[in-house]
Amino acid sequence: MNKINFDNKVIEMKNITKKFGDFTANENIDLTVHKGEIHALLGENGAGKTTLMNVLYGLYEPTSGEVFINGKKVDVTSPNIAIKSGIGMVHQHFMLVETFTVVENIILGMEETSNFGVIDIDKATKKVEELSKKYGLYVDPNAKVQDISVGMQQRVEILKALYRGADILILDEPTAVLTPQEIEEIIQIMKNLTEQGKTIIIITHKLKEIKQSADYCTIIRRGKKIDTVKVDDVTEEDLASMMVGREVSFKVDKKDPEIGDVVLEIDKLVVKDNRGLDIVKELSLKLNKGEILGIAGIDGNGQSELLEALTGLRDIESGKVILDGKDITNLSPKEIMESGMSHIPEDRQKRGLVLDFTVAENMILENYHKEPFSQRGRLNHRIISSFAKELIEKFDVRPQNDKQIAGALSGGNQQKVILAREISNDPEVLIAAQPTRGLDVGAIEYVHRFLVDQRDRGKAVLLISFELDEVMNLSDRIGVIFDGRIVDIMDAKKADEKTIGYLMAGGGAEDESE
């Protein structure tokens, strides 16, 4: 940590308050960041971390408070001013032109031209290559953005900020979309950057990564600053309880499973991806009543296609799916649902919710055509509303308003709406894909509790997650998926992270002894 220069406060935010109407997103928050440090901003979804950073980046004007950059008071009224002051921000959702090359994206908006306004792409490429080398951010400058992985796209975003002369980088949830390997790489990149004198602020709610990468951590809860701590002095549990304001348990409490009969049988399933190539390759799997079967694997090994095929959203090329003795291969989503399968989709905003609908309307997305929600094609708003209110109460969705537009809810509450809807279907098989993606510790605990509860009631849960910790904690059995096949299935109690990690990365089980 010797790299931090404590005499050099590159950012000082004093007494920042930001109100949206009656809602106070930030209340008198102070934040000090020194040169060369990695500073984490930790808080639950909707705590106000991103708002604070948007104030710093000039996207929001604070209601009151002052911002000092490199000791000078700056009125950051627009991102241009922030950029000129040496601040760069990488948003959670990348802002790249997919059909442009890496270099084209990086220079977008500040193209250097030679004579007659022709873009000097060679010069730009050289400059990008130099930057890449200096900070260890290897990217092919001539590749098209649509052809490179998400992790690479993130590097492009970082390079974009560096190209614009950023000394202070704000990374909003940088690991949310990355695979475990990519996460390790980005942490290394952040360390490289700070060694070269850059300063980094990361917005996150992943405690493990804070422990791995950050020097200091500022915790924000409900718009207020709780504390700034030196990361080495605290444990993950300390951070978690500061974040949510109560003790949090990481271990999922669950009794031994009472495993019943096979309820879902997948036999030699073959599914194609969007490009028409086989991505699920003769995958077979059996799921029993009363268990949680976790599928561990790196993104892109056929998980998404597998669950789309199981739920009727994607065609099955060959093979069979049997649910409770009934062949559900290639039935419509509605028929599969009615056969007793529910599904928490991996992308809750794309698949799980109609964001422009109210919470109540979302609660009946799969059952709107059934009594008592409708009779003879007419919706019964009164019953829908009271049904929604009941679920809102039971699943603690906030705000407790069934007329709220779903898009206005925080991620955790959106997930609760989906969970409430799916569990109220009382499914024999619940497919939970990335059920806690992007959620904070409090909400994760909650989701996990409901999944375990489902299993304790003798139902089956198929959990697909890229978070190995989650799979290890929740599952009774763990299957590892690699290249469209289940390469191994093991008892969760006997599983260890190392073996699973090895299998996930394509190591054969037979080589395990090495």
Next chain:
Amino acid sequence: MNQNKFIETFISIALGLLVGALVLLISGFNPVEAYGIMFKGVFSNPKYIGWTIIRSTPLILTGISVAFAFRTGLFNIGAEGQFIIGSLVATLVGYFAKLPPIIHPIVAILAGCIAAGLWGGIAGFLKAKFGIHEVITTIMLNWTALYFSNFVVFWKPFKRLNRDASERILDTARINILGKWKASEAGKAFLKNNSFLKDFLNPPINYGFLIAILVAILVWYILKNTTLGYQLRAVGYNRDAAEYGGININRNLIVSMMIAGAISGLAGATQVLGVSRETAVLAAMEGYGFDGIAVALIASNNPIACIPAALLFGGLKYGGSKLQPTIGAPMEVINITIGVIVFFIAMPKLIQMITSLRGKKRGVKVEDTK
């Protein structure tokens, strides 16, 4: 329509009139005088009010047609063609079918609606089956409808001698209010003593306007209170989530375009049965469908709001037509005004900025979502 939307729309209309005034000023006309003429041209005589309503009626329906499709995430540029098909089929049934009054217009209207609904359904089908964008197909279907209609009008038993139009529909198929009575001796005698009614009934006042209002309410009700409306809105807002929820996307696309087509066809049918009584050979599109797009925009795709939006549109057009004979100002000024209104409505950000400025000054509380 929530309050903010209402204010935004109102400001857009005011800005549109302002720019129209500027254009008039630049062209050397007194805008106050011109707007005065327009206002009088619409309101000074019950007859004019009647005409304004008649002019607005098809626009209400084509507006609802576009708005309805839009709620399902479809851009129905084909209202024009669906209107043409609706008119043509209603004329055919109105002329060839020999049916008693009351039943005759109902059959003619239903036939027009069904034909136009199927016409609209073609675009929905092509989208569902082959993924062809409805903007392309509906534009092409507009031209197909136009030339098909001309072709049918030139059919010998149908074409009127020495006229570029079809035969007129039979009297049994007409939907004029008190049409017969107006022409009868008793009616004439009564109207002589009641000048307001006499003037109001002078133009071909017909049931079309009432039908349009009923359709507006019906469509609003369907969207809000039925499972069909729920499905259509779900598909419109988020196709992926709707699919996930077990809703059949393709069927909804087709149904939506069919209903939108039927509503535009209804516009065409009522126009024939109530006003024109014939299908003319068209050299170009009449623009009822295209104006419907503008009406839907002004109404923010709310079917009920299509009524005032279409009345405004119809009023501006009808009132504007009086400028030429009185002060010699061209009708184009009115088209510019309408264009500017639509332009500002299509720029909600700008209007929001204006309204939020106003809000800040008065310290208005941030509105709750719904």
